[in-house]
Each structure stands twice: as structure tokens, then as C-alpha cells.
Amino acid sequence: MRVVTSGGAYLDIDAYACCIAYAELLNRQGIQARAVSSAPLNASITDNVLKGASSLDDYLPQPDDEFVLVDVCDYHHFDPIVVLDQVVEVIDHHPGFEQYWAQRLGPSADIRAIGAAATQVFERWEAAGQLPLISEHSALLLATAILDNTLNFTGQMITAADVRAYDVLARRTRLGADWPEQYFLECQTAIESDICAALAADLKRMKPDSLLPQVFAQMTVWDADALLERHRSAINDWMAGEGKDWLLNLISIRDRKSCLLAKPLVSQQKLSHLLSLDWHAGVAFLEPSMLRKELVRLSLQTPRHKPES
Ligand SMILES: [Mn+2]
Numbered sequence: 001m002r003v004v005t006s007g008g009a010y011l012d013i014d015a016y017a018c019c020i021a022y023a024e025l026l027n028r029q030g031i032q033a034r035a036v037s038s039a040p041l042n043a044s045i046t047d048n049v050l051k052g053a054s055s056l057d058d059y060l061p062q063p064d065d066e067f068v069l070v071d072v073c074d075y076h077h078f079d080p081i082v083v084l085d086q087v088v089e090v091i092d093h094h095p096g097f098e099q100y101w102a103q104r105l106g107p108s109a110d111i112r113a114i115g116a117a118a119t120q121v122f123e124r125w126e127a128a129g130q131l132p133l134i135s136e137h138s139a140l141l142l143a144t145a146i147l148d149n150t151l152n153f154t155g156q157m158i159t160a161a162d163v164r165a166y167d168v169l170a171r172r173t174r175l176g177a178d179w180p181e182q183y184f185l186e187c188q189t190a191i192e193s194d195i196c197a198a199l200a201a202d203l204k205r206m207k208p209d210s211l212l213p214q215v216f217a218q219m220t221v222w223d224a225d226a227l228l229e230r231h232r233s234a235i236n237d238w239m240a241g242e243g244k245d246w247l248l249n250l251i252s253i254r255d256r257k258s259c260l261l262a263k264p265l266v267s268q269q270k271l272s273h274l275l276s277l278d279w280h281a282g283v284a285f286l287e288p289s290m291l292r293k294e295l296v297r298l299s300l301q302t303p304r305h306k307p308e309s
Pocket residue numbers: 014015071093116117149
């Protein structure tokens with residue numbers, strides 16, 4: 001059995017879409033596969049894309065299972081069901097582990113700087129000549145994952161392949177021009193209905209030697225200003241409970257900006273080392289918006305100390 005799975009902490013729409021759509025493709029190609037996860041779904045997987053119920057499969061581990069990892073390549077963060085020695089394929093767009101997997105898997109590791117892993121899965125469908133047969137639900141999931149991970153095509157990691165994949169998939173599922181606004185408003189409603197759960201559901205801890213704040217939460221909404229007005233103090237309180245060095249990257253799709261919330265001075269200083277920022281009462285704005293993985297990429301490329309000038 002080929003087990004298509006992702007990270008262990010939570011599933012976002014990209015990871016979820018890739019698991020389901022890639023398992024569907026493998027099955028079409030005669031390879032028995034299941035979309036499996038033991039992680040909770042986060043607020044990016046809204047009721048309207050879930051269509052009422054999760055499409056993930058049941059799973060009973062077998063000793064000869066093979067694992068396909070999508071939208072994750074850092075093996076510290078794999079779903080706990082994964083047996084590392086039995087990973088046969090990796091499809092991802094996060095930086096940091098390209099060499100490791102290239103050495104282990106050769107061409108079966110497809111790790112690229114691209115807007116969404118969903119675009120990579122779309123390309124698999126296309127290359128297999130199976131695209132006309134993709135289920136409507138998988139097409140909706142992949143299209144919405146591309147919207148989410150590219151921040152409605154305002155992010156910095158978008159490629160022409162992401163734009164084309166969305167175009168083809170949106171036509172296939174007859175998504176209207178208002179789908180981006182509708183989708184991100186749905187995400188915002190879900191987030192605001194339980195702000196602390198939403199923070200917990202998209203939180204990563206950086207390595208101790210990282211140039212970024214240790215606790216790094218991220219949320220994408222339609223209108224960040226409105227959310228901050230209602231929930232700013234609750235966010236500050238909850239994040240302070242997670243550590244002394246933290247950041248929330250609150251991405252506002254409508255205004256194409258990131259609101260960086262970081263109350264601790266040390267966290268503000270770390271971010272100001274990477275970017276030119278203007279802090280007021282623990283908030284700084286970043287235009288255009290940036291994703292966490294883009295900030296991670298930037299931190300990996302930045303020298304520890306600014307060269308003397
Ligand atoms: Mn992704």
C-alpha cells in the first residue's frame with residue numbers, strides 16, 4: 001500500500017488537497033494508495049471545501065507500506081505514522097531538505113520553489129494524461145490550495161505554473177471570479193470563531209539557532225484589520241503563554257499585506273535584522289505580504305550579523 005501523507009502537527013488545505021488528489025491519481029494508475037493523516041485539519045480547510053466530511057482514508061499499518069510525503073520534507077515534522085526508511089517519494093515546496101532527499105530518492109524527490117505543492121500534484125495529473133478524469137472535489141481542493149498558498153496570487157513564490165494550474169482547475173470546477181473572496185472570508189469566520197485554536201493549529205517552533213522568533217504562528221484572512229480590532233489582546237495573551245520569543249504573521253488578502261504581531265522586543269529585533277520594519281505597539285506591516293516559508297528562506301540567506309558598512 002502506498003500511503004500518501006504529510007506533516008504531523010496539522011494539515012492545511014495544500015497538504016490535505018495533495019494527499020487526496022495524489023492518492024486518487026495513484027489509484028487511477030493502478031497503484032493502490034490511500035490518503036492518510038493523523039493530524040488535525042486547520043482553518044484553511046473550510047466547510048465549503050470539505051463538503052461536510054473529510055475524504056481521508058482509514059489506515060491500518062502494514063509492515064511493507066510505502067510512504068509518499070506531500071507538502072512537507074523536513075522529516076522531524078512528518079506524520080508519526082511514517083516509517084522514514086520506507087519513504088519512496090517526496091513532493092514539496094519547503095526549503096531546507098532538498099539535498100537530503102535528492103541523495104536518498106534521486107528523481108523521486110520533487111522539491112521546488114513553487115507557490116503550492118498542489119501545483120506539483122496538478123502537473124502529475126497532467127503528465128499522466130489523466131486530467132480529464134480528475135474528480136470535481138479533487139480539482140476544487142487543488143485549486144483552492146493554490147489560492148491559499150499563493151495568497152490569491154500576491155505571494156512571492158508564485159510561478160507561471162501555479163497561475164496556469166489554477167486557471168485549468170477553476171474552469172473544470174466552474175469556480176467564479178468571487179471564489180477567492182468567498183474562500184478567504186470563510187477562513188476568517190472559522191478563525192475568529194475560536195482564535196486560540198486557530199493559533200495553535202498553524203504554529204511552528206523554529207530551531208534554537210534560527211534568526212526568526214522561536215514560536216511562529218501564521219493565519220491567512222480576508223481582512224486582518226477587522227480581526228485585530230476584535231482579537232488583538234486575546235492573541236497577545238495566548239502567544240505569551242507559548243514562550244518569550246514569538247511572532248504571528250497575520251496575512252490580509254484584501255490589502256495584500258502581512259501584519260506582524262510580536263510583543264517581545266527580542267522578537268522585533270530578530271525580524272528587524274531580516275527586514276526593514278516600523279514597529280508600533282508590537283505591530284509592523286509588511287507590503288506585499290510574505291509567507292512563513294518565505295521568511296524562513298530569507299532567514300537562511302541572511303548572514304547572522306549585518307556586514308559592517
Ligand atoms: Mn504548501
